[in-house]
Amino acid sequence: xxxxxxxxxxxxxxxxxxxRSEIIHPIIFFVMVISLFPLAIGDDKVLLQKIAPAIxxxxxxxxxxxxxxxxxxxxxxxxxxxxxxxxxxxxSMLVTAKIMAHWVxxxxxxxxxTPLLAVLLYMPSESISMLLLTLxxxxxxxxxxxxxxxxxxxxxxxxxxxxSLLILPLYIPVLIFATxxxxxxxxxxSAEAQLAMMLAILVLAxxxxxxxxxxxxxxSLN
Amino acid sequence: xEKQYSFxxxxxxxxxxCWRNDQVLFNNLNLSLSPANVLFLQGENGSGKTSLLRxxxxxxxxxxxxxxxxxxxxxSNYEYFQNxxxxxxKNGIKDExxxxxNLNLMRSMATASDIKTExxxxxxxxxxxxxxxxxxxxxxxxxxxxxxxxxxxxxxxxVLDEPFTSLDTAxxxxxxxxxxxxxTRGGMLILTSHHEINLSGLSVNHLNLSS
Amino acid sequence: xxxFAILFVYGLYSGLILAPIDYExxxxxxxxxxHVPAAWMSLFIYMVMAITGAIALIWRLKLAxxxxxxxxxxxxxxxxxxxxxxxxxxxxxxxxxxxxxxxLTSELLLLFLYFGVMAxxxxxxxxxxxxxxxxxxxxxGVVNIPVIHYSVEWWNTLHxxxxxxxxxxxxxxxxxxxxxxxxxxxxxxxxxxxxxxxxRTELLAREQKSxxxxxxxxxx
Numbered sequence: 001x002x003x004x005x006x007x008x009x010x011x012x013x014x015x016x017x018x019x020r021s022e023i024i025h026p027i028i029f030f031v032m033v034i035s036l037f038p039l040a041i042g043d044d045k046v047l048l049q050k051i052a053p054a055i056x057x058x059x060x061x062x063x064x065x066x067x068x069x070x071x072x073x074x075x076x077x078x079x080x081x082x083x084x085x086x087x088x089x090x091x092s093m094l095v096t097a098k099i100m101a102h103w104v105x106x107x108x109x110x111x112x113x114t115p116l117l118a119v120l121l122y123m124p125s126e127s128i129s130m131l132l133l134t135l136x137x138x139x140x141x142x143x144x145x146x147x148x149x150x151x152x153x154x155x156x157x158x159x160x161x162x163x164s165l166l167i168l169p170l171y172i173p174v175l176i177f178a179t180x181x182x183x184x185x186x187x188x189x190s191a192e193a194q195l196a197m198m199l200a201i202l203v204l205a206x207x208x209x210x211x212x213x214x215x216x217x218x219x220s221l222n
Numbered sequence: 223x224e225k226q227y228s229f230x231x232x233x234x235x236x237x238x239x240c241w242r243n244d245q246v247l248f249n250n251l252n253l254s255l256s257p258a259n260v261l262f263l264q265g266e267n268g269s270g271k272t273s274l275l276r277x278x279x280x281x282x283x284x285x286x287x288x289x290x291x292x293x294x295x296x297x298s299n300y301e302y303f304q305n306x307x308x309x310x311x312k313n314g315i316k317d318e319x320x321x322x323x324n325l326n327l328m329r330s331m332a333t334a335s336d337i338k339t340e341x342x343x344x345x346x347x348x349x350x351x352x353x354x355x356x357x358x359x360x361x362x363x364x365x366x367x368x369x370x371x372x373x374x375x376x377x378x379x380x381v382l383d384e385p386f387t388s389l390d391t392a393x394x395x396x397x398x399x400x401x402x403x404x405x406t407r408g409g410m411l412i413l414t415s416h417h418e419i420n421l422s423g424l425s426v427n428h429l430n431l432s433s
Numbered sequence: 434x435x436x437f438a439i440l441f442v443y444g445l446y447s448g449l450i451l452a453p454i455d456y457e458x459x460x461x462x463x464x465x466x467x468h469v470p471a472a473w474m475s476l477f478i479y480m481v482m483a484i485t486g487a488i489a490l491i492w493r494l495k496l497a498x499x500x501x502x503x504x505x506x507x508x509x510x511x512x513x514x515x516x517x518x519x520x521x522x523x524x525x526x527x528x529x530x531x532x533x534x535x536x537l538t539s540e541l542l543l544l545f546l547y548f549g550v551m552a553x554x555x556x557x558x559x560x561x562x563x564x565x566x567x568x569x570x571x572x573x574g575v576v577n578i579p580v581i582h583y584s585v586e587w588w589n590t591l592h593x594x595x596x597x598x599x600x601x602x603x604x605x606x607x608x609x610x611x612x613x614x615x616x617x618x619x620x621x622x623x624x625x626x627x628x629x630x631x632x633r634t635e636l637l638a639r640e641q642k643s644x645x646x647x648x649x650x651x652x653x
Contacts, residue, residue, distance in 0.1 A: 007330050015318040079312025082281055083371075087331055088304050148573055152566050156556050165552050166570060169545040170577050173584035180588065201580060208576060215490070216569050221281045222562045243559060244641070283493070285561070 004089040005097045012101035015074075023105050026067035030110055033059045034117045045122050052121035053131060053182035057138075060110060061171055064139060065164060067106040068146040071098065072154045072217065081217060092214035095151075096206075099143050099213075107139040130185045134178035137198040144205040144213075145170050151216035173201060226408045227378035229305055230257045231292035233278075233410065238287035240273050247273055248431055251287070257378070257408045260401075260424050262415075265431030271414045272311070274431070275383050278412065279308050307377040309385055313368035317357035321348050324356055324367055325374075332375045342373050345396070362388040369397055372404070380404060382413040395420075437626055440619035444612050468518035470617040471511045472536070474624060475543055476578075478508030482550070483575035486568030496632075498564035499639070501571065502554055503631035507624055509547035515540050535586045542581055546574045560639060 016023055037055050041047060075081040075098075085091050111132060118128045149167035153159035177198050181191035238251040247270030255261050263271045276282040278289065280296070280303050288295050291302040315324045325339045343349040346366045356364065365388055372380065380401075386394050398420050405411060405424050413419075444466065482504040489497035519537050520530050531537070550567055557563035640646050 004331050007327060011316070011319070011327060014323075015316060018318045074316075077312070078316065079310060079314035080316060082279070082308065082310060082312065083314040083331075085280065086303055086306050086308060145573075148569075152553060152570060153556070158556065162549075162552050162556050165545070166549040169542050169549065169581070170573070172542060173577070173580045176584040176588045197584075204576075204580075209573075212569055212573050216566065218281075219562060219565045219569065222283060222559070222565075283561075 008094050008097040009101050016105045022070050026063045026106050027109050030063040049122045052123045053179050057178050064142045068150050071102050071150050076154045092210040095213045096210050099147050103143045111135045138174045138178050141174050141202045141205045144209040148212045151213045155220040230378040232256045234290040236288050239285045241285050260426040261412045262428050269431040275381050305377045306379050307375045308381045309368050310383045313364050315356050315367050320353050322352040328371045329374045342370050378409045380411045386417045437622035444616035444619050464518050464522045466616050470620045471515040474620050475512035475515050478504050483571045486571040490568045499632050499635045505550045512544040539582050539585045
């Protein structure tokens, strides 16, 4: 049961490593969009500092959504998905391997580069650690929820636009709690409640979304 | 005498119907297949051959009717689906992996089989190209690689959709032998093909979906 | 539909003319007789959609698929109505057309969810596949709605607290409550009526080749 899981996980990492551009593009997008804000607003330290968490989080949301596009597409197109449904390991398990590999490839680099961008937006250092914590708790949730949308639209030609219609409303709780946590820290309050909520949403997403993803993939195969 | 398959049963399809939007592909389709038998699907393009195979593999839902394996509906019978080896229009191999990596992946996920990857490579004539990315193979070589999953499985039910497209004569003969071995071991096979296939000595039923 | 018209007219009349003027909000509050029932309906219809979606997925009933997909445009219309009336109400109350208050925001997000459902349904060619995809989406949405609502609530609350659900000590006067409930029933009837019409059309369109439809056409 777990051999298939680890095989898929390793396979996806290896493929991503051979197709490096797919890892790098969302990161470049992330960096570029964030650097657009100071250019548009002007070098206003107070304002930038105030809206930095919002900028970083909204951009992270969009970058995650963009990067998800490749999650199931190649498996769908080359027939690997059909083969995966015939394995002993349930599809709902296998998709978690794919999502985890995908998060390691796209989510983790995004988190690693964030401190640099936070400095560009004049974020104070105590907020940066909180920002990283919210991203660490939030981006896996985004991947899991986004995967449902991707699984539903993988067979469609104009999937991209519809995908954003489907999953952006579902991303809002994560966005709200993450930015609230950051606001709290800035004002010197505890952000425990918000972090607990984010953790709860992550647990909920881990338990429920694999089944939705597997069901959606089977519908897309039809 | 080859070792017989341990997991096998009768397949029965009752009143199967498949529509594509408003168009009826087939209606009231009944068929049955027992171990050591071959079902050869025929019919013109668009008569629903591929759709039927995909329904049998669970990729597509039938609009009406049921499929029974061992007289039990397959809807919640995972053993049935895990016992299928399917080679469809899409090869199911990863372009970014080498030939050998693709084979290793297939083998690690297949039901128990002791054949070595090296032997498979030699038999399908890709030994020298083991480290080449699958992307760089020709269409025929890719097809060989896709069919190689049949050499590494203990599944007793094979579903093959146009298996021999773009293969050369020698390779076709090799896989014909593989199919014969499979069926004499008590295996079952449903296939479609526009190529002449030599299945002499096997019990073959024909089903024409056009009529 | 006839019953809907009677209740609707009575509800509107008693709400807009008979009910007393609110001592804080003046005449403007009267729009809640449309706004509140519409907001209730928007959520109620999403629930109906999710439940029929679950039925469609589990038992693969074609009728459930059709009911589910027929719900979406009606639900979206009610959500839109709730948003527009909420914003009209907001103008005299808050002196601005739009306030990012918790419930209006939730309602807006609900509208987005409805848009997603309709977009997905229209994007997939095969009707049955589309219906199953939408059913999954509706179920995912229904799990998310409480989370979304809760997060938005936490994020900001400017709106009045719930005034109707406190049954022990209703803070709303009976002369206002009755028209409100009459309107709610009227909207529900409208939903059922228009749902039946949509289901009938969709069913006939899907089954246009089947025997009973041809028989029906020939008999006319």
